[in-house]
Amino acid sequence: MAKTGNSKQKKMNARVDFTPMVDMIMLLVTFFMLCTTLIKPQTMEIAMPSDVETDAQNQTQVAANKAITVLLGGDNTLYYCIGNPTEAPFKKTTYGKDGIRQVLMKQNAEALKKVQELKDKFALEQSSDPETFKKNKEAFQAALKEIKEGKETPSVIIRPSDAATYDNLMSILDEMQICSIGKYVIDKFTPTEQGYIDTVEGGGAAAQ
């Protein structure tokens, strides 16, 4: 070859400085990170009773002694009554763990026990295979639904007053989910219910 020895080719530095590129990409990553909403808002599905059907039949069913009536008053007050509201007295309680949940759990103890058993059973059958996992989950949901709609679970009638807030309504719907109650309905708040609340409040004041 012509090039022998004397014309030495200069060794080029093949390294490219990546720093500006990394800077740019960092910037873009930060931008996208801040713009993304990774957490999608949750939702609660709800089916309201239709006004077309005559609910007379359902109402007689709910009026059985298993029914729990919950009244939502203003200022985060909550009243409940187990059984027929015309006979059983209303009691005052609070939202959350120590209030209404205790009551509902007690009423729904049997179903909750079953739900716990079901959860334990499915906890053992955890699978990493997505197909099996999906199938298990479906079976679990079906079984859960069956328990929720079983005969033992009480029906709950929720009657929010105009003074109650949306947050109150959501908390009570949450309790339904936590306590595995499948049968609940949101109903109208009539002056009769206001009368019950007044009785409780009046009685409480007299006792003090």
Place this chain on the structure above:
Amino acid sequence: MGRFKVKKQDTFIDMTPMSDVMVLLLTFFMLTATFVKDEPVKVVAPGSVSEIKIPESNLLTIFVQKNGKVFMNMDSPKSMERLAKEMKKSHGLRLTNEQTKEFIQVPMFGSSKSQLASWLKLESAERNSYLNDNPKAGIPCDSINDELKDWVGAARAACGEDMGIAIKADKNTSYAVIKKVMDSLRSIHENRYNLITALKNEE
């Protein structure tokens, strides 16, 4: 002297692995990015233990503000266009073509039908302040003048049976307002809908 030369350290760090990782991250974020929708009206959803996600597409959202004003939006401009068309056809909404074009771009709307055209004439900042501050803003949904019914009915007609309805109400809204909205929906036989909540842990 000078025998033990201090070896010159190469200060050049190889950035290639870092840029590899960065590009990967960038790609991930770019592909998963769903941009925060501009919501001119601030609504704080109540917490709930429910873990169901809201449907991705074909969703009509009804916003209920603390003071009882009702707003609406649809998830895509295409649905908005169909909604506008349907409203014009069956509920006598009067918009020019220009205004319709404006309408399908708005992130959220809420005014009575008669006010809509004049609202669309405003600049976008003014529009938002109108929604927030004007006492006349919001879709009327009381028993005398129930326009919410028309809007939801039109949306249902325009977007088909699989359109989802979601209600995003502020947690301090009085139930009286929610009841009005629910009654409107009930009167047009929309009995299944989602209530948007924020995630809260079980105590």
